[in-house]
Amino acid sequence: MKLTSYQYTEFHGRPNEWKISGMSLGEINLVVGKNTSGKSRTLLSIVTIAMLVSNRLRPLINSGEWDCTFSEGADEYHYHLKGLKNVILEEKLTKNGIVLLERREDGTGTIWNVSSNSEIALETPPEELAVVNRRVKQHD
Numbered sequence: 308m309k310l311t312s313y314q315y316t317e318f319h320g321r322p323n324e325w326k327i328s329g330m331s332l333g334e335i336n337l338v339v340g341k342n343t344s345g346k347s348r349t350l351l352s353i354v355t356i357a358m359l360v361s362n363r364l365r366p367l368i369n370s371g372e373w374d375c376t377f378s379e380g381a382d383e384y385h386y387h388l389k390g391l392k393n394v395i396l397e398e399k400l401t402k403n404g405i406v407l408l409e410r411r412e413d414g415t416g417t418i419w420n421v422s423s424n425s426e427i428a429l430e431t432p433p434e435e436l437a438v439v440n441r442r443v444k445q446h447d
Contacts, residue, residue: 308384309334314374315352327352360386362439367393386438394433410437 368390410416
């Protein structure tokens, strides 16, 4: 699976907002720019989302919003994550436009169950990512 497009915003709507928009990635990428132009910060934000979704980093997100598109063969995955003050506000994963996982700020949402070919409810602690959390709401 490879990252094909990337967007990131930190401190949205504040004077210290920092943003990467419309970054397209290919097989080999070269990041160039003047000193203090954001090259290292860009790479760090990519490493951070990779560590978060691989469950190698606890999601302590002061402020951040990621939009990532990945490709694997003919399939395209889109992952959206927004966090503020260590609470996950939005999280959504789609495959070829079909929603596989969607969760709200309170940690509730749905996840696609391949076995039953239907959505099932999920409940994840508000400070944890649903994409790596295995808790599913069993009943109401």
